[in-house]
Amino acid sequence: MKYMATYDLMETVRNTNEWLGATARAMASYPALAMWPNPAMEMMRAWGEVTERSFARMVAKPDWGIDTFSEGKRDHLVEIETVLSKPFGDLIHFAIPGRKPRDRRVLLVAPMSGHYATLLRKTVRSLLTDCDVYITDWHNARDIPVSAGKFDVEDYTLYLSEFMRELGPDIHVIAVCQPVPLALAATADLAAQDPDAQPRSLTLIGGPVDPEANPTEVTDFGRTVTMGQLEETMIQQVGFKYPGVGRMVYPGLLQLASFISMNIESHTAAFQNQILAQAKGEASENDKHNTFYDEYLAVMDMTAEFYLSTVERIFKNREIATNSFTVEGRKIDLGKITNVAVKIVEGEEDDISAPGQCLAALDLLTGLDDSKKAAHIEPGAGHYGIFAGRSWRNNIRPLVLDFIDANADGKPVAKGPASVKAAKKAAPRSAA
Known part of the structure; x- marks a missing residue:
């Protein structure tokens, strides 16, 4: 996996999902559609808003938000x-x-x-x-x-x-x-x-x-996987989109996939509930879901040598x-x-x-x-x-x-x- 192509593929998937969310939100929000109220359009708009926001946050550094x-x-x-x-x-x-x-x-x-x-x-x-x-x-x-x-x-x-x-x-x-x-x-x-x-x-x-x-699951993972396996499966090379082009990293998006997979059921339920709340007009900009996931989804790449030396x-x-x-x-x-x-x-x-x-x-x-x-x-x-x-x-x-x-x-x-x-x-x- 140590190629720019795999790094760029993940970024392409993220970018595409953000675009799909924005497109769904925009299409379902046309004023003309309000002439024929349809719950499917509300669900489409809600799905689009939640999806666009979620995938956009993955490449944004959160603000401290401590002004006073x-x-x-x-x-x-x-x-x-x-x-x-x-x-x-x-x-x-x-x-x-x-x-x-x-x-x-x-x-x-x-x-x-x-x-x-x-x-x-x-x-x-x-x-x-x-x-x-x-x-x-x-x-x-x-x-x-x-x-x-x-x-x-x-x-x-x-x-x-x-x-x-x-x-x-x-x-x-x-x-x-x-x-x-x-x-x-x-x-x-x-x-x-x-x-x-x-x-x-x-x-x-x-x-x-x-x-x-x-020992926990985290330590058990570090003990059972070889360094060669980690280097081959976890390390990628930053693509041309970012200033660190060519740097070997453990990508944030790959880390996020690991985080979510450890508790996939609760994350799935959380997003389903948020889409329903958005469709009903019960969600807000800074509600509990957005406050948590704006931070949770914002991930950063680690240098390959830091990640590997930490494990080893x-x-x-x-x-x-x-x-x-x-x-x-x-x-x-x-x-x-x-x-x-x-x-x-x-x-x-x-x-x-x-x-x-x-x-x-x-x-x-x-x-x-x-x-x-x-x-x-x-x-x-x-x-x-x-x-x-x-x-x-x-x-x-x-x-x-x-x-x-x-x-x-x-x-x-x-x-x-x-x-x-x-x-x-x-x-x-x-x-x-």
């Missing part, structure tokens, strides 16, 4: 500033002019796993009131010229180290999902290379530090879990982290990064005192809920803010060892 937020009796404007611009991703800041600076400075490390950083929009919004928020904004690989070079897990780690240096040692890092092991590696790299640039605290939320600690080094070889990860030829020793407080957050019902996978990080931090370790398993929470859902808003966010405050000046984590023991007891372990 309210605090007390005042509305604040939010300006998105680029602090550091790099070929494969930017460090951006949600600046709030006129507001008194917040003591809590937070760097959110967004996943590079198929969706844009805007997936953390609700997380950002929930932190703005109490924190000065920065986030990693990764670029779509199809838009990056081949001349920019490669980008793999080592480059990702180096980006994180550079972003932390840029923000200074009073930053508190919150890594969500995929970047958790690499955020851990970047912190260890700073501990060895530039200790003064280490963050004050590191909160790791639902990430695969040790995928074998509690993080999942198959377990280089983070075995403390054998290297960057530019130097070993990253997680035991070098000695004064960065680390908190683990997992969801009891997380089927992407199951309980125990992220918690494994604490055993690897051999140089860190137990008083600077903390852990929390959220009862009944799934993967999305631990960073953006009700569990995050009501329970996890307050705990994370308390953790940040407890380590603002290097003080030990309150009841750290007890919370870690409770989390370890609650998290199931692999029989292997």
Whole structure:
């Protein structure tokens, strides 16, 4: 599949479906047809609107949509500033002019796993009131010229180290999902290379530090498929339509097909219900369906080397879990982290990064005192809920803010060892 033709074929199918949706919507909306009311025309128009919107969103980067937020009796404007611009991703800041600076400075490390950083929009919004928020904004690989070079897990780690240096040692890092092991590696790299640039605290939320600690379908897939099979079936070459022409990528559209196939029945039902609602005039621009799928369907390409190195080094070889990860030829020793407080957050019902996978990080931090370790398993929470859902808003966010405050000046984590023991007891372990 490593050809431009297969990449362009997928884009052609997407483009054709968008055109079919637009055509159906336009044809069914002719005023003359209203003279002979027909439910079939309403269904055709509704199908067209839903189809056109859905396929158009697949190649559009969502907007942050955070222009203002309210605090007390005042509305604040939010300006998105680029602090550091790099070929494969930017460090951006949600600046709030006129507001008194917040003591809590937070760097959110967004996943590079198929969706844009805007997936953390609700997380950002929930932190703005109490924190000065920065986030990693990764670029779509199809838009990056081949001349920019490669980008793999080592480059990702180096980006994180550079972003932390840029923000200074009073930053508190919150890594969500995929970047958790690499955020851990970047912190260890700073501990060895530039200790003064280490963050004050590191909160790791639902990430695969040790995928074998509690295997899921995701980890089973990475273990059973060979690297040759992945390279042959998942990697394609960007076509002439985009600036990254010729770059080898794991296409966003292919990722989206995988996402949808894992739960095809519920997605099919959701779109059928939306078409009916549209035909009845009950749908709206920003209803629940559109709000969710505008984000879910917006996917980005990953560089082939990042995708393949993630599967091989993080999942198959377990280089983070075995403390054998290297960057530019130097070993990253997680035991070098000695004064960065680390908190683990997992969801009891997380089927992407199951309980125990992220918690494994604490055993690897051999140089860190137990008083600077903390852990929390959220009862009944799934993967999305631990960073953006009700569990995050009501329970996890307050705990994370308390953790940040407890380590603002290097003080030990309150009841750290007890919370870690409770989390370890609650998290199931692999029989292997």
